[in-house]
Amino acid sequence: MATAIINAQIVLPPEFGVRLDPNLALRFDSRSILSIDRPPQRGDTILDLTGRAIYPGLINAHDHLELNHYPRSKFRPVYANAHQWGEDFLPQLAEEPYVSLRRQPLSEQCTIGGIKNLRSGVTTVVHHNPLHPPLRSPDFPVRVVQHYGWAHSLHFEKNVRASFRKTPRGAVWMIHLAEGTDDIAAGELRQLHALGCLQKHTVLIHGVGLSAEDRQLVIAQGAGLVWCPSTNLFLLGATGDVRDFSAAGKLAIGTDSRLTADGDMFDELRAAARTGQLSIAALFRAVTTDAATMLRLRNVGTLLPGYAPDFFVAPASSDPYAALLSFTPHNLEAVYVGGQVRYQR
Ligand SMILES: [Zn+2]
Known part of the structure; x- marks a missing residue:
């Protein structure tokens, strides 16, 4: 029918x-x-x-679906590197309101993330973290990409190479990278490249601290970037220059979770537009066709x-x-x- x-x-x-x-x-x-x-x-x-x-x-290229019931949180006015935010946040998990919020069943936590996405026109989400059982259900509000490799970051992942090698065939491998404005962030791409983990199926999340030279290397390697401008501006007071990635068709947009973002995908698109870097056509491609190509999603986005x-x-x-x-x-x-x-x- x-x-x-x-x-x-x-x-x-x-x-x-x-x-x-x-x-x-x-x-x-x-x-x-x-x-x-x-x-x-x-x-x-x-x-x-x-x-x-x-x-x-729309395609949301980066979210942590189980973290969208938390309030937007930071513990200093501005961070030089998101690793500092991570180190600040971990002890908070033993404090309120986080203790109570963590007790919510995982299926409800994930559903809240799914509904946030659905209500902003997103029908495909790339989740960053383990693929929890609720995210495998055909009844989940949105499509969740089922095959992917991921590491949290160079700071929090002990064996980056092993994570990279475990990537399922045909899938992308993702890592939070250069999420900062300091020297540590500025050195991360070279570190990743030295590990042999900057390849065609590599997808960098954030990339705020990438230099012009770094960006050219990423594009030359055939890798891509997911941009989360509202999270960057909230935590770091700055975001990356994404124009080269967009021109190469290697840019997607992610909301990240409500822990750090303005809100949903519509809010994220507005944050992206306010930076003045891209035309509306380029923004549209970054949440539809370019996202699908870069993330190797075959039949969505148009x-x-x-x-x-x-x-x-x-x-x-x-x-x-x-x-x-x-x-x-x-x-x-x-x-x-x-x-x-x-x-x-
Ligand atoms: Zn993230």
């Missing part, structure tokens, strides 16, 4: 633009988008979404035939890409994952 959405703006990658043709439909079933350039077919369920835009489900039917419905506008920067969860009318409504206002 297929569903045909008619009379809606279809938000395609910026190079294709926005499509609104009263004779054509976005047709999908539970597995994939079937067509965007045909009229509804006999037997289709028709959904008339006049006045609405259909956006591809509304083209063969891709997963993951999308959200919001009001139509004259510039749907720019409108994304004004959205809050209240603008979303529905979010579909796998062709099924997962959230409806």
Whole structure:
């Protein structure tokens, strides 16, 4: 059984633009988008979404899904390196409110993270930490990438090389790197490279302390960067220069968790836009097609035939890409994952 959405703006990658043709439909079933350039077919369920835009489900390239029920926390006004924040935070886990919040069942902690994402148009999340059982469930609110390698950071991971080697075939390996403005952060990329862990499937998280030379090396190696500007600005009072990564198609955006971020993906996109580094088209690619390519996710990130039917419905506008920067969860009318409504206002 297929569903045909008619009379809606279809938000395609910026190079294709926005499509609104009263004779054509976005047709999908539970597995994939079937067509965007045909009229509804006999037997289709028709959904008339006049006045609405259909956006591809966004990709959140970095979150810690079980940490989104904590308050935004820091223990000094500004850090030179996120390692200091980590060292400050660990003893706090024995204090309130963290003690009580840690007692919440893990499934609830994860669900809170899932719903945060879903309500900001995100349908695919890359989780950083072990893949907890609730994140493997097909009933989890959003798709969670199931195959990945990861290390916390050079500071907290004892055997970085072993972590790198354990990466499942075909998956990316991720590490928080250069999350600071000090000399330690500035030296981390060279350290990673010396360990042999800067390769095509390496994904760096943060990269605030990367030099121009470092950035060129990362791109030359075929690796990429996940940018979390609101967390960077909160903890470090600074964020990285991401323009080279964006131009190379090697930039994705992550919300990180609510422990350090402004909020959800809409908030993160606004924080990214406020830095003035990227056009709205580049920001859009960083949460859709570029994220999918960099993270080796095969069938998500765009509304083209063969891709997963993951999308959200919001009001139509004259510039749907720019409108994304004004959205809050209240603008979303529905979010579909796998062709099924997962959230409806
Ligand atoms: Zn993180």
